Amino acid sequence: xxxxxxxxxxxxxxxxxxxxxxxxxxxxxxxxxxxxxxxxxxxxxxxxxxxxxxxxxxxxxxxxxxxxxxxxxxxxxxxxxxxxxxxxxxxxxxxxxxxxxxxxxxxxxxxxxxxxxxxxxxxxxxxxxxxxxxxxxxxxxxxxxxxxxxxxxxxxxxxxxxxxxxxxxxxxxxxxxxxxxxxxxxxxxxxxxx
Amino acid sequence: xxxxxxxxxxxxxxxxxxxxxxxxxxxxxxxxxxxxxxxxxxxxxxxxxxxxxxxxxxxxxxxxxxxxxxxxxxxxxxxxxxxxxxxxxxxxxxxxxxxxxxxxxxxxxxxxxxxxxxxxxxxxxxxxxxxxxxxxxxxxxxxxxxxxxxxxxxxxxxxxxxxxxxxxxxxxxxxxxxxxxxxxxxxxxxxxxxxxxxxxxxxxxxxxxxxx
Numbered sequence: 001x002x003x004x005x006x007x008x009x010x011x012x013x014x015x016x017x018x019x020x021x022x023x024x025x026x027x028x029x030x031x032x033x034x035x036x037x038x039x040x041x042x043x044x045x046x047x048x049x050x051x052x053x054x055x056x057x058x059x060x061x062x063x064x065x066x067x068x069x070x071x072x073x074x075x076x077x078x079x080x081x082x083x084x085x086x087x088x089x090x091x092x093x094x095x096x097x098x099x100x101x102x103x104x105x106x107x108x109x110x111x112x113x114x115x116x117x118x119x120x121x122x123x124x125x126x127x128x129x130x131x132x133x134x135x136x137x138x139x140x141x142x143x144x145x146x147x148x149x150x151x152x153x154x155x156x157x158x159x160x161x162x163x164x165x166x167x168x169x170x171x172x173x174x175x176x177x178x179x180x181x182x183x184x185x186x187x188x189x190x191x192x193x194x
Numbered sequence: 195x196x197x198x199x200x201x202x203x204x205x206x207x208x209x210x211x212x213x214x215x216x217x218x219x220x221x222x223x224x225x226x227x228x229x230x231x232x233x234x235x236x237x238x239x240x241x242x243x244x245x246x247x248x249x250x251x252x253x254x255x256x257x258x259x260x261x262x263x264x265x266x267x268x269x270x271x272x273x274x275x276x277x278x279x280x281x282x283x284x285x286x287x288x289x290x291x292x293x294x295x296x297x298x299x300x301x302x303x304x305x306x307x308x309x310x311x312x313x314x315x316x317x318x319x320x321x322x323x324x325x326x327x328x329x330x331x332x333x334x335x336x337x338x339x340x341x342x343x344x345x346x347x348x349x350x351x352x353x354x355x356x357x358x359x360x361x362x363x364x365x366x367x368x369x370x371x372x373x374x375x376x377x378x379x380x381x382x383x384x385x386x387x388x389x390x391x392x393x394x395x396x397x398x399x400x401x402x403x404x405x406x
Contacts, residue, residue: 049280080214
């Protein structure tokens with residue numbers, strides 16, 4: 001599903017990634033580790049098509065509508081409610097039975113009661129849950145998750161654990177984290193960036 | 195229909211955001227009104243209608259600039275542009291949806307500006323209204339593309355006027371011509387041609403603006 005060879009990314013004179021190679025199969029689970037500034041986020045942005053490599057080869061055999069991306073920002077409008085945000089993404093991603101799917105995800109991630117609240121009234125953890133709902137809304141074939149446990153409380157982290165366990169094998173995963181202990185159980189391969 | 199559905203959803207979202215945040219339209223309304231009031235007191239009493247019409251167009255262009263500077267504020271500040279770009283919909287739908295919301299804000303600003311102009315300066319006639327409507331279309335099309343370009347830059351507040359105003363010169367020429375000359379049809383036609391040409395260019399090039 002993803003094949004990267006000698007991947008390199010520069011921003012001006014600064015080289016963020018150098019000589020990164022990996023493969024992710026359709027049922028693969030790649031855990032990307034490394035300290036801050038090692039290029040984990042850049043790698044995920046490259047895989048999502050949000051950035052282009054400066055050198056090397058990167059083949060992502062997937063239409064962009066099949067990718068679910070969770071970045072550092074929740075990618076939701078703060079002035080809109082959770083329901084309005086997910087409805088907008090549901091329309092753009094052509095989600096079948098959109099309302100049912102949105103309702104199911106909000107319920108699953110414990111946001112149903114707060115569905116009519118504006119996202120700017122959400123806590124950091126609630127925003128991360130909403131971002132997960134957004135990333136999972138269209139049942140992506142490839143999930144790119146950047147520090148998915150960031151901001152989540154114990155309950156939220158357990159919900160994510162359950163979601164990852166359920167989706168394991170149905171989707172391919174690339175998960176960037178500097179705390180791999182929690183998800184290494186799912187991993188089919190790991191990539192350590194320096 | 196799917197494309198138009200995407201455009202409608204994106205434009206509706208922008209109108210909803212403005213309804214909630216109210217940080218663009220009130221500023222535009224206040225700016226255009228206060229500009230016309232200030233000019234009313236600054237212009238000498240025996241100033242020509244021609245000079246007053248010129249000032250109307252200055253007010254319109256700078257009011258539009260004010261709106262355009264906020265056009266991608268939500269996407270920029272909250273990083274949502276990545277979410278929109280990743281969606282499978284045609285990326286030009288983002289431009290078209292945003293252009294429609296910019297057009298709506300401009301139209302509302304001018305619903306205030308034109309009666310104020312008629313009150314303070316000179317009557318508003320059909321060719322002037324036609325000129326304003328066509329100018330709005332051009333400003334929304336070109337301005338939205340350039341606002342997206344500027345939004346990706348650190349010096350966005352500086353960059354937007356620098357790249358927008360040169361491209362707005364034909365709009366001002368056409369608009370002023372439609373408002374004051376004996377042969378407004380020529381200028382209205384010029385504005386229509388400008389709108390059509392730049393709408394196609396902006397529609398086709400937006401994808402390259404929002405992707406690396």
